[in-house]
Amino acid sequence: MILYGAPMPAPNPRRVRMFLVEKGIDLPETKIDMMKREHKSEEFRAKNSMGQIPTLELDDGTCISETVAICRYFEETNPSPPLFGTTAVEKALVDMWIRRIEFTVMTPVGNFWRHAHPRTAALLTQYKDFGESNRETYKGAQKWLNRELAGHEFVVGDSLTMADICLLSTVDFADWIGLPVEEEFENLVAWRARMKARPSADA
Ligand SMILES: N[C@@H](CCC(=O)N[C@@H](CS)C(=O)NCC(=O)O)C(=O)O
Numbered sequence: 001m002i003l004y005g006a007p008m009p010a011p012n013p014r015r016v017r018m019f020l021v022e023k024g025i026d027l028p029e030t031k032i033d034m035m036k037r038e039h040k041s042e043e044f045r046a047k048n049s050m051g052q053i054p055t056l057e058l059d060d061g062t063c064i065s066e067t068v069a070i071c072r073y074f075e076e077t078n079p080s081p082p083l084f085g086t087t088a089v090e091k092a093l094v095d096m097w098i099r100r101i102e103f104t105v106m107t108p109v110g111n112f113w114r115h116a117h118p119r120t121a122a123l124l125t126q127y128k129d130f131g132e133s134n135r136e137t138y139k140g141a142q143k144w145l146n147r148e149l150a151g152h153e154f155v156v157g158d159s160l161t162m163a164d165i166c167l168l169s170t171v172d173f174a175d176w177i178g179l180p181v182e183e184e185f186e187n188l189v190a191w192r193a194r195m196k197a198r199p200s201a202d203a
Helices: 011-023 067-077 088-116 128-148 162-176 186-196
Strands: 002-005 029-031 056-057 063-065
Touching: 002 011, 011 067, 011 162, 029 088, 056 067, 063 067, 067 162, 088 128, 088 162, 128 186, 162 186
Parallel strands: 002 029
Antiparallel strands: 002 056, 056 063
């Protein structure tokens, strides 16, 4: 099987790499050069019509895209350690948090990246005021996360799940584009330090 991705700072391929490290699965990434727009080539769009990475191509030619879907595939084929929860409640909470992180935390970060960052200026019409307004929205998301993380080692309970992987890739990417984690949010800062201490953070 072939895992198509790109190195840091691309946050989505990193989520899959982190997941594979936490699972102990050795699957090297096949690099797609985003600067050369390889992900938008006809050949690559035949694998993922959205022209996005990560994409996983199985030996029978089936292509799976969407980071969480790819990780779910690996969860099914390599159940240990479980990273999407084990009980009905845990599984529901992990799903809940993945959706919250993608919609509530990643959305303002992505809006800032697309509409306020110089690196994306050539790719679309930027609405700078809107882009900049996402700084405040992201700060609000951090404040909420900080409250939610009080008394928890990880996003869902006391063991690492896909929700933590989603959150770390998001806050690290946000940092890289100029939206740092605010020091005042101590629980979020401490959670991030715990995550950074894991080998998967280097993926
Ligand atoms: N919802 C997708 C998002 C994938 C995505 O946006 N990947 C970025 C790289 S980090 C990409 O391919 N961007 C190019 C584009 O969207 O055209 C997922 O979870 O995998």
